[in-house]
Amino acid sequence: MAYRLIILKGVCDVGEVILLQQWPLRVIKQRSNFCDDGLVEDRLLSLEETCLQLGQRTLSDYRAVAKLRLQVSLCGFAADPCYRDCQEGEPMTCEYNFTVGEYVTMRPAQCASCRTLAGQLGDAEACRTPGCIAGGGHVRIVSAVNSQVPGPKIEVCEGDRLVVKVTNEFSSEGAVIHWHGTHQRSTPHMDGTPYLTQCPILPHTSFVYNFTADTPGTHMWHSHIGFEEADGMFGTMIVRRPVSKEPHSDLYDEDRSEHSMIVWHWFGSSAREVLTISKYTGVRSRGEGLIINGLGGLEAFELPVENMFDTIPREVFRVQQGRRYRFRVIYNNQIPCPVQLSVQNHSLLVIASDGASFQPVEANSIMLNGGERYDFVLKADQPDNNYWIRFRGLVSCNSGERKVHQEAVLHYEGADEALPEGESQYEDAVATGTLVNPIGAIAFNYSANKLIYVSDLENVDTERAQNISGDADQIIYIDFQFNTHESEDISGFWPQVNSRTFSYPPFPLLTQRYDITRDMYCTDEDICADGLFCACPYLYNVELGNLVEIVFIDLGKVTLSARGGGDHPFHLHGYGFHVVAAGIIESDISTDIVRELNEQNNISKNFDGPIKDTVSVPSSGYAVIRFVADNPGFWFFHCHISSHADMGMGFVLQVGNLTDMPNTPYDFPRCGNWVESTEIPSGAASGSHVGTIMLVLLSWFLLSVANCGV
Numbered sequence: 001m002a003y004r005l006i007i008l009k010g011v012c013d014v015g016e017v018i019l020l021q022q023w024p025l026r027v028i029k030q031r032s033n034f035c036d037d038g039l040v041e042d043r044l045l046s047l048e049e050t051c052l053q054l055g056q057r058t059l060s061d062y063r064a065v066a067k068l069r070l071q072v073s074l075c076g077f078a079a080d081p082c083y084r085d086c087q088e089g090e091p092m093t094c095e096y097n098f099t100v101g102e103y104v105t106m107r108p109a110q111c112a113s114c115r116t117l118a119g120q121l122g123d124a125e126a127c128r129t130p131g132c133i134a135g136g137g138h139v140r141i142v143s144a145v146n147s148q149v150p151g152p153k154i155e156v157c158e159g160d161r162l163v164v165k166v167t168n169e170f171s172s173e174g175a176v177i178h179w180h181g182t183h184q185r186s187t188p189h190m191d192g193t194p195y196l197t198q199c200p201i202l203p204h205t206s207f208v209y210n211f212t213a214d215t216p217g218t219h220m221w222h223s224h225i226g227f228e229e230a231d232g233m234f235g236t237m238i239v240r241r242p243v244s245k246e247p248h249s250d251l252y253d254e255d256r257s258e259h260s261m262i263v264w265h266w267f268g269s270s271a272r273e274v275l276t277i278s279k280y281t282g283v284r285s286r287g288e289g290l291i292i293n294g295l296g297g298l299e300a301f302e303l304p305v306e307n308m309f310d311t312i313p314r315e316v317f318r319v320q321q322g323r324r325y326r327f328r329v330i331y332n333n334q335i336p337c338p339v340q341l342s343v344q345n346h347s348l349l350v351i352a353s354d355g356a357s358f359q360p361v362e363a364n365s366i367m368l369n370g371g372e373r374y375d376f377v378l379k380a381d382q383p384d385n386n387y388w389i390r391f392r393g394l395v396s397c398n399s400g401e402r403k404v405h406q407e408a409v410l411h412y413e414g415a416d417e418a419l420p421e422g423e424s425q426y427e428d429a430v431a432t433g434t435l436v437n438p439i440g441a442i443a444f445n446y447s448a449n450k451l452i453y454v455s456d457l458e459n460v461d462t463e464r465a466q467n468i469s470g471d472a473d474q475i476i477y478i479d480f481q482f483n484t485h486e487s488e489d490i491s492g493f494w495p496q497v498n499s500r501t502f503s504y505p506p507f508p509l510l511t512q513r514y515d516i517t518r519d520m521y522c523t524d525e526d527i528c529a530d531g532l533f534c535a536c537p538y539l540y541n542v543e544l545g546n547l548v549e550i551v552f553i554d555l556g557k558v559t560l561s562a563r564g565g566g567d568h569p570f571h572l573h574g575y576g577f578h579v580v581a582a583g584i585i586e587s588d589i590s591t592d593i594v595r596e597l598n599e600q601n602n603i604s605k606n607f608d609g610p611i612k613d614t615v616s617v618p619s620s621g622y623a624v625i626r627f628v629a630d631n632p633g634f635w636f637f638h639c640h641i642s643s644h645a646d647m648g649m650g651f652v653l654q655v656g657n658l659t660d661m662p663n664t665p666y667d668f669p670r671c672g673n674w675v676e677s678t679e680i681p682s683g684a685a686s687g688s689h690v691g692t693i694m695l696v697l698l699s700w701f702l703l704s705v706a707n708c709g710v
């Protein structure tokens with residue numbers, strides 16, 4: 001088989017670009033994609049010659065890493081040396097450059113070949129050329145890392161050091177990157193939460209994240225400011241372990257980069273626009289589309305936009321008959337739109353979620369809520385053919401005429417390069433049989449399913465399990481619902497936690513912790529009077545080492561006619577927790593009812609429940625989690641639906657005393673309020689520092705005297 005090697009230099013702002021295409025199997029793109037004046041070579045080579053050419057370059061330098069990785073894997077080596085078979089005791093340092101800023105989807109020259117006729121498979125690679133983001137098939141503003149959505153994929157081994165330089169090229173927005181699923185033990189200041197663990201990275205400045213990949217599993221990185229994540233600043237992050245440490249490594253033959261999928265909720269215009277309008281007008285934002293690894297057939301969208309191209313090619317997952325593949329699925333959503341995933345003619349052996357393994361469960365479908373990840377094994381045991389991988393949305397993605405669905409293709413080697421037979425519609429994705437993680441069970445008809453709740457799963461990740469049985473040292477009750485506050489400023493429904501709206505403090509509580517004053521945050525001691533709209537940095541103190549139990553109570557009910565939130569996925573930074581119980585209370589639910597059930601031991605708890613970092617709390621129900629608070633810091637616990645997080649649906653756990661927390665680098669960026677002081681320190685007015693120096697010397701002298709006296 002011959003390969004076509006194209007080398008371009010200094011074009012499209014990306015330096016040298018190497019394209020390797022199978023010839024003649026794949027459609028060769030028009031050179032005009034790449035501003036063809038930079039063409040250096042365009043010739044047919046054998047695979048060996050091509051690999052030799054590729055091997056002479058430092059491939060991790062390229063922006064188009066996702067594309068190159070696929071191409072280079074043909075040669076048997078990876079574009080990113082950190083993507084490798086993990087060996088115990090051989091950590092690497094993995095460096096990445098993230099340039100963040102505004103960008104657009106379907107930029108004309110870059111995406112010229114990113115289209116296909118409806119009903120045809122097309123070439124997904126044509127949408128992964130440098131500078132091309134397909135999105136929903138029309139031009140729209142996005143927030144992007146390295147002009148990619150999803151952004152660069154990070155795949156490392158447990159124990160690797162990650163060094164990611166983030167350069168903010170937004171014209172006017174701050175930025176941070178949160179490493180969703182990473183616990184940041186000993187580096188809480190690398191958690192990437194604005195005003196809790198760092199100041200936003202200002203436009204035109206950079207910040208280098210430097211931390212150990214301490215938590216194995218399928219994760220995600222994303223911005224944590226405003227709607228940047230919702231608008232495209234997110235990407236896959238996979239931390240693998242040596243095969244010997246993987247509880248389920250005997251259940252699959254392949255655990256490869258190309259079998260991960262990250263699903264993004266797409267709006268026809270920017271999420272910032274859609275969700276801000278929704279917040280202030282009460283106009284409900286509804287689902288418009290789902291995008292899988294940046295791709296998706298447009299006919300699946302409910303709001304076709306004028307002048308759309310024919311359609312975007314779909315993502316293709318390639319398998320070989322007889323082999324077993326570990327698939328990793330990540331869901332990044334913006335509104336209450338949980339998704340159900342199923343694969344035509346295949347069952348899913350569900351083995352892990354949020355990075356931790358549990359007793360495998362044979363299922364026909366899985367549901368995911370915002371921020372959740374699931375891993376399953378797919379056994380390619382069907383005839384060589386093409387099959388639909390189906391996603392359908394519920395709650396806001398399944399209301400009225402809006403039925404949001406999306407598909408990718410499972411392609412068996414040897415089958416035609418074509419779409420599966422017949423179209424796949426929303427109703428085709430309503431999978432019967434066993435369903436793992438049912439969401440919105442009080443509102444939706446799952447009578448055709450056998451339901452497996454997360455709290456029914458059994459943890460097998462002994463290395464990560466905590467001893468959480470026995471009496472909890474601290475029990476925290478967190479209730480939430482949509483509250484109304486009729487006033488001039490605050491109208492409509494606000495998702496609140498214990499009737500409070502979380503607001504950020506003016507500087508990071510962790511890294512400027514010795515400047516915190518009591519009036520900067522609120523706790524349960526600060527009473528919020530009925531009817532008032534209380535917004536504050538809502539904080540719980542947790543003693544280091546405590547066995548903590550948190551009982552989440554959803555006081556709202558999902559009905560298809562009334563505005564309901566669906567199940568809220570609560571995500572905790574810095575920890576994994578055991579999900580020990582969950583349930584629905586059909587009659588009038590209240591915090592008192594659930595508290596009484598719990599206090600009288602009428603909630604049965606599974607202390608071997610799975611370890612997760614995001615729990616989908618059943619609507620009109622409760623979920624109970626437990627963990628040992630052994631990681632000091634200020635950790636955000638919030639709903640992972642972007643629009644709800646933006647409206648302040650969250651709270652902070654302060655674990656440990658300020659002195660328990662790891663030191664912050666002395667020159668870490670600082671921020672905060674400033675007002676010109678009316679009190680001028682003595683000596684400062686003279687314009688010299690002599691007075692200050694004298695004061696310091698005097699203090700030092702007095703301290704020395706005091707110490708001598710003790």
Ligand SMILES: [Cu+2]
Pocket residue numbers: 495565567568569639640641644645649
């Ligand atoms: Cu929520």
